[in-house]
Amino acid sequence: MKLEFINSATSDTFEADCEADCTASIAVQGLIDAGFVEKPRRGSYDLVREKTEEAIPPNVTFQDAGVQPGDRLNVYHRGSGA
Amino acid sequence: MSQARENRVGHFSRERAAGYDPHILQQATLMVVGGGAVGQNVIQNCALSQVGSMAIVDFDTFESHNATRSPLFPTEEEWKTWSGSKAAIVAHKSRRLVGWSKYPRVYYFHGAIQALGDLPFRKASIVISAVDNFAARAYISRMSRKLCRPLVEGGFDGASISYAAFGNGADDPCWQCLAGNEKEDVLRRSCDEESRRQEAAGFIPATQPAAAALGALMSEATIRILHGDTSLLNRRIYCDVRTGRSRSVKLTRNPACPARHDPYPRRKRRVETSEDRSAGELLQELSHQFCGPEVFLPAPFVMSVSCPGKNCSVRLDVNRPKWALLSHPRCRACGGSFPLSGDRRTSGYVVFDTLSHATPELSGIACRDLGLVGGALVEMIDDRDKSLFIEIPQTCGPFSVVDLEFEREKET
Numbered sequence: 181m182k183l184e185f186i187n188s189a190t191s192d193t194f195e196a197d198c199e200a201d202c203t204a205s206i207a208v209q210g211l212i213d214a215g216f217v218e219k220p221r222r223g224s225y226d227l228v229r230e231k232t233e234e235a236i237p238p239n240v241t242f243q244d245a246g247v248q249p250g251d252r253l254n255v256y257h258r259g260s261g262a
Numbered sequence: 263m264s265q266a267r268e269n270r271v272g273h274f275s276r277e278r279a280a281g282y283d284p285h286i287l288q289q290a291t292l293m294v295v296g297g298g299a300v301g302q303n304v305i306q307n308c309a310l311s312q313v314g315s316m317a318i319v320d321f322d323t324f325e326s327h328n329a330t331r332s333p334l335f336p337t338e339e340e341w342k343t344w345s346g347s348k349a350a351i352v353a354h355k356s357r358r359l360v361g362w363s364k365y366p367r368v369y370y371f372h373g374a375i376q377a378l379g380d381l382p383f384r385k386a387s388i389v390i391s392a393v394d395n396f397a398a399r400a401y402i403s404r405m406s407r408k409l410c411r412p413l414v415e416g417g418f419d420g421a422s423i424s425y426a427a428f429g430n431g432a433d434d435p436c437w438q439c440l441a442g443n444e445k446e447d448v449l450r451r452s453c454d455e456e457s458r459r460q461e462a463a464g465f466i467p468a469t470q471p472a473a474a475a476l477g478a479l480m481s482e483a484t485i486r487i488l489h490g491d492t493s494l495l496n497r498r499i500y501c502d503v504r505t506g507r508s509r510s511v512k513l514t515r516n517p518a519c520p521a522r523h524d525p526y527p528r529r530k531r532r533v534e535t536s537e538d539r540s541a542g543e544l545l546q547e548l549s550h551q552f553c554g555p556e557v558f559l560p561a562p563f564v565m566s567v568s569c570p571g572k573n574c575s576v577r578l579d580v581n582r583p584k585w586a587l588l589s590h591p592r593c594r595a596c597g598g599s600f601p602l603s604g605d606r607r608t609s610g611y612v613v614f615d616t617l618s619h620a621t622p623e624l625s626g627i628a629c630r631d632l633g634l635v636g637g638a639l640v641e642m643i644d645d646r647d648k649s650l651f652i653e654i655p656q657t658c659g660p661f662s663v664v665d666l667e668f669e670r671e672k673e674t
């Protein structure tokens with residue numbers, strides 16, 4: 181299914197074709213590999229479904245998270261420094 | 263009304279108008295884990311907001327690179343007085359900040375949070391996690407969930423800050439629901455080691471404005487929760503301090519969460535055996551009440567490992583919980599400090615997760631060393647698989663208290 185990812189820091193968008201059984205963490209790794217988001221120096225990225233404003237846990241598939249074709253997913257950076 | 267009395271009453275007038283109830287705040291006990299940039303800003307805000315008690319936990323010491331993000335950074339003399347201990351310095355300096363009031367009572371512990379067991383979590387109204395490693399965050403989340411304490415946690419990376427508040431009720435998500443299986447830091451690192459590692463990886467440290475903004479948001483969330491406001495629970499707020507963009511996101515329970523979401527036992531039995539007695543004595547006491555008791559240790563206990571030195575692999579006695587290992591144990595010949603084991607078996611890695619009659623190797627070890635510390639609620643099962651908590655009796659508390667009166671007297 182075609183999904184649109186939005187980099188919350190830059191508002192840039194990235195369209196990708198993802199399998200329904202793709203997990204959030206695999207998708208995030210794909211976004212890093214594609215250079216859409218930087219490799220996190222500290223912490224990680226969270227994917228948030230724009231329609232519901234719900235975060236998708238990293239080991240949950242798009243299908244299980246209720247993601248639909250054409251959905252927009254925000255990519256938020258979760259820092260871990262303290 | 264005297265000027266002094268008028269001043270005291272006036273201290274709270276603005277907070278009252280803003281919806282803070284001094285009585286609610288003074289009843290609260292906060293446990294703040296981590297006295298770094300974020301922790302100090304939270305502690306400072308909560309001390310000024312006049313919470314009743316604060317327990318501060320940190321195992322680290324202050325280093326020079328902390329200065330520009332540390333509102334409670336010590337002078338040279340203060341560093342010497344408390345040997346650089348972040349917990350001690352932050353506790354004393356935050357208490358002095360509000361020397362005009364009897365609140366908060368400030369306690370501190372210089373050491374790892376895992377060493378304290380359940381007691382500080384049981385006593386806390388809210389737990390605040392301001393630590394920078396995954397293992398500690400996961401531990402704090404697990405304990406807060408076990409004892410149903412709300413948890414406020416946050417982190418930063420450069421200008422990007424985020425925090426979340428977890429209700430930790432039966433059906434609530436936990437921190438690990440969203441953090442997943444990120445690789446746990448096997449070893450604890452000091453702030454200095456961590457900063458060197460991060461610099462090498464191109465990490466942009468947070469600035470004081472980022473730490474202060476995050477500290478303010480986490481403090482306000484804590485105060486709102488104390489006042490019964492649930493609107494922030496089970497949400498994460500992401501914010502960029504440079505652009506001012508922010509977003510609040512709903513967190514939901516992850517059915518595949520690696521942390522425990524099954525209910526904990528309801529039954530609780532207090533035992534007589536204290537933390538300084540041996541594990542064998544505890545088992546003996548339990549055997550009088552239960553058939554085949556098996557106690558789940560709070561953390562894996564490493565009895566021995568093989569030295570990883572080149573062409574070495576001798577067996578070493580370790581005898582401590584896994585979380586307490588700062589690096590992989592090595593023998594003295596390979597630059598470490600661990601003694602050779604009298605046991606010459608070839609396989610060196612011996613770790614225990616439970617204590618029972620099937621683990622006679624543990625019977626001579628003190629309960630404290632196995633993590634069965636005063637005030638701990640430890641899960642056990644009997645041979646009919648009935649589970650319950652046993653409560654280890656509390657002896658002396660591990661916390662030191664800041665006593666301003668005593669310090670003033672000492673100074674005069």
